[in-house]
Amino acid sequence: MREIKKDKYFRDRQSTYIILGIHCAKCGKEVLLYQKDGRGGLKRLYLNRILAPESIASLQDKVERVKTLSMLKCECGVDIGIPMLHREGRLAFRLIPGTYSKHKEKK
Numbered sequence: 001m002r003e004i005k006k007d008k009y010f011r012d013r014q015s016t017y018i019i020l021g022i023h024c025a026k027c028g029k030e031v032l033l034y035q036k037d038g039r040g041g042l043k044r045l046y047l048n049r050i051l052a053p054e055s056i057a058s059l060q061d062k063v064e065r066v067k068t069l070s071m072l073k074c075e076c077g078v079d080i081g082i083p084m085l086h087r088e089g090r091l092a093f094r095l096i097p098g099t100y101s102k103h104k105e106k107k
């Protein structure tokens with residue numbers, strides 16, 4: 001699992017975070033672990049907040065352009081997130097409502 005990041009995005013969001021497990025709504029499998037900064041709803045997953053598995057977390061080191069980012073999928077084939085570039089210039093997956101569930105993990 002990657003380290004929790006406490007950068008300017010974190011500080012801009014009340015310097016608070018939770019760890020969420022994102023699970024597939026179809027098969028129930030955990031797709032990834034995520035550092036959610038600040039309060040409010042979860043609409044997208046920023047690449048640089050994905051903690052695990054390393055196969056997905058490593059995208060933040062490898063992918064620089066939204067065009068070269070693939071859909072976020074569960075192992076069972078369900079699409080969970082659509083590649084997007086957020087206005088802050090951060091690559092992210094826009095979550096598809098109804099395809100996932102989120103579970104708060106212990107820090």
Ligand SMILES: [Zn+2]
Nearest residue numbers: 024027074076
């Ligand atoms: Zn699945």
